[in-house]
Amino acid sequence: xxxxxxxxxxxxxxxxxxxxxxxxxxxxxxxxxxxxxxxxxxxxxxxxxxxxxxxxxxxxxxxxxxxxxxxxxxxxxxxxxxxxx
Amino acid sequence: xxxxxxxxxxxxxxxxxxxxxxxxxxxxxxxxxxxxxxxxxxxxxxxxxxxxxxxxxxxxxxxxxxxxxxxxxxxxxxxxxxxxxxxxxxxxxxxxxxxxxxxxxxxxxxxxxxxxxxxxxxxxxxxxxxxxxxx
Amino acid sequence: xxxxxxxxxxxxxxxxxxxxxxxxxxxxxxxxxxxxxxxxxxxxxxxxxxxxxxxxxxxxxxxxxxxxxxxxxxxxxxxxxxxxx
Numbered sequence: 001x002x003x004x005x006x007x008x009x010x011x012x013x014x015x016x017x018x019x020x021x022x023x024x025x026x027x028x029x030x031x032x033x034x035x036x037x038x039x040x041x042x043x044x045x046x047x048x049x050x051x052x053x054x055x056x057x058x059x060x061x062x063x064x065x066x067x068x069x070x071x072x073x074x075x076x077x078x079x080x081x082x083x084x085x
Numbered sequence: 086x087x088x089x090x091x092x093x094x095x096x097x098x099x100x101x102x103x104x105x106x107x108x109x110x111x112x113x114x115x116x117x118x119x120x121x122x123x124x125x126x127x128x129x130x131x132x133x134x135x136x137x138x139x140x141x142x143x144x145x146x147x148x149x150x151x152x153x154x155x156x157x158x159x160x161x162x163x164x165x166x167x168x169x170x171x172x173x174x175x176x177x178x179x180x181x182x183x184x185x186x187x188x189x190x191x192x193x194x195x196x197x198x199x200x201x202x203x204x205x206x207x208x209x210x211x212x213x214x215x216x217x218x219x220x
Numbered sequence: 221x222x223x224x225x226x227x228x229x230x231x232x233x234x235x236x237x238x239x240x241x242x243x244x245x246x247x248x249x250x251x252x253x254x255x256x257x258x259x260x261x262x263x264x265x266x267x268x269x270x271x272x273x274x275x276x277x278x279x280x281x282x283x284x285x286x287x288x289x290x291x292x293x294x295x296x297x298x299x300x301x302x303x304x305x
């Protein structure tokens with residue numbers, strides 16, 4: 001039977017928490033693509049209807065701010081993994 | 086946002102509001118004697134201002150290109166910008182006189198202001214509509 | 221009972237944090253793809269409607285300011301992991 005000393009267990013847990021923090025940040029790809037896509041579509045619709053530009057820009061910015069939230073979730077999880085475990 | 090048709094004026098408006106809001110953390114960190122926070126914050130803010138100008142110039146250059154080459158151009162320029170962010174955060178992390186987190190917050194300041202402005206716009210719009218209905 | 225010397229524990233943790241930092245930097249890809257898409261749309265929009273140039277530039281500038289941020293989040297986490305602030 002294999003037994004681990006408490007230091008080994010601590011090391012492994014700390015190492016895997018750090019790895020997990022790194023992989024959590026891969027989630028940042030999603031909002032980046034989505035926000036750029038939203039900006040592209042907003043530009044298209046400003047060109048189609050320049051009168052409504054104020055509304056389009058406000059809607060785009062709010063949509064991007066909401067799309068940002070998944071990125072912020074991964075950031076929070078990464079920070080929690082790095083600093084608490 | 087008043088200056089929606091004129092990107093130059095809109096940049097000036099955004100920067101003015103950003104600097105006004107930044108006075109609060111700068112003055113309070115000076116009062117509490119945390120000079121590394123002040124320096125880090127100002128460093129991040131200056132770099133963010135310069136990168137906004139860079140982004141504007143890149144967009145102006147990209148607009149005169151074909152669709153495919155504009156896509157490639159902006160993508161390559163984004164990676165250059167990413168490298169610049171890396172250098173800024175790296176020097177903030179290595180230098181004891183610059184607070185790392187304050188530099189990161191300084192970099193994000195313009196973004197917060199843009200989102201704040203759009204929320205204020207939306208609220209104004211909603212209240213205007215309600216008011217018109219009430220009348 | 222398996223035990224680690226302090227050097228082994230340090231090595232494991234350092235390796236894990238470097239691998240994680242590399243994984244976190246992958247998130248820098250997303251904003252690049254999205255911004256490129258927006259730029260492509262903007263050029264075709266300006267070609268179609270040259271008089272709406274001002275609002276198009278404004279829309280794209282604001283969109284790009286917001287989309288760049290997820291990349292910076294991942295950068296912040298990567299530097300946290302490498303230098304252990």
